[in-house]
Amino acid sequence: MSQPILRVKELSKSYFLNKKELKVLDCVSFSIEEGESIAITGPSGSGKSTLMGLCAGLDSPDSGEIILCGQDLAKMSEDQRAFLRLQQSSFIFQSFHLMPTLTALENVMVPLELQGQVNKSNKSRAIELLTQVGLQDRIKHxxxxxxxxxxxxxxxARAFINQPKILFADEPTGNLDSHTAETIQDLLFELNKQHSTSLVIVTHDLELAAKTQRTLKMNAGQITA
Structure with a gap:
């Protein structure tokens, strides 16, 4: 039996505000299989985005275990975690985070630039991805x-350029009108199926959550369902 692409065990995280402890995550445990799509839902302040950031190695928990792509994040340096993110995972943020001085094509190729893997073949792949998302006429914009x-x-397109094993998406359609949001959702799941990429989607959109294979509901730092 294959190992889960992501395994989280008894994860806890607190922050201090005005010397008062604020418990954001309280003993959270779950796992995700390769190619599986899940949604993490819950009210604002329930710990959804904090959980995703920890799972991706962007921050460290107070206690608990995170195994991402077979690697124990607690045993890795920050540089090692950054390399793992670059090689094995990708992100889609609500605010896009595109480089304003780069064209659409150049933005898609940023992860390749960071790895020194810009070549004719990978450029063709970037153009193919932009074509898949309907931007073949916008590559120089x-x-x-x-x-x-x-x-x-x-x-x-940028998130899929490295063919990641797992994709984290934080409110990927939160800033979009309903028609565009539906198009983006379809693209996400289409690319998910094509590349067997596991999807972890943090969202308030229950219609988007319903399209995933499984939903984790959070409240007050705990998974409630």
Missing amino acids: FPNQLSGGEQQRVAI
Whole structure:
């Protein structure tokens, strides 16, 4: 039996505000299989985004265990975690995080630039991904020349350029109108099926959550269902 792509065991995290402890996560445990899509839902302040950040190795928990792509994050240095993220995982953020001075094509190729893997073959792959998300006529456009939906499509193409094993998406359709949001959702799941990429989606959108294979509901730092 294969190992889960992500395994979380008894994860806890607190922050201090005005010398008062604020417990954001309280003994959270779950696992995700390769190719599986899950949604993490819950009210604001329930710990959803904190949980995703910890799972991706962007922050460290107070206690508990995170095994991502077979690697124990607690036993890795920050540089090692950064390399793991670059090699094995990708992110889609609500605010897109595109580089304003780069074209759509150049933005998609940023992860390749960081690995020194820019070549003709990978450039063709980036163009293919932009074509898949309907931007074949926008590859030379800069972010300020693109609509919000088009910018999010660039972000999705960038997220898949390294063929990640797992993709973390934080409110990926939160800034989009309903028609564009539906298009982006379809693209996410289409690419998920094509590449067997595990999807972890933090969302308030119950319609989007319903399209995933499983939903984890959070409240007050705990998984309640």
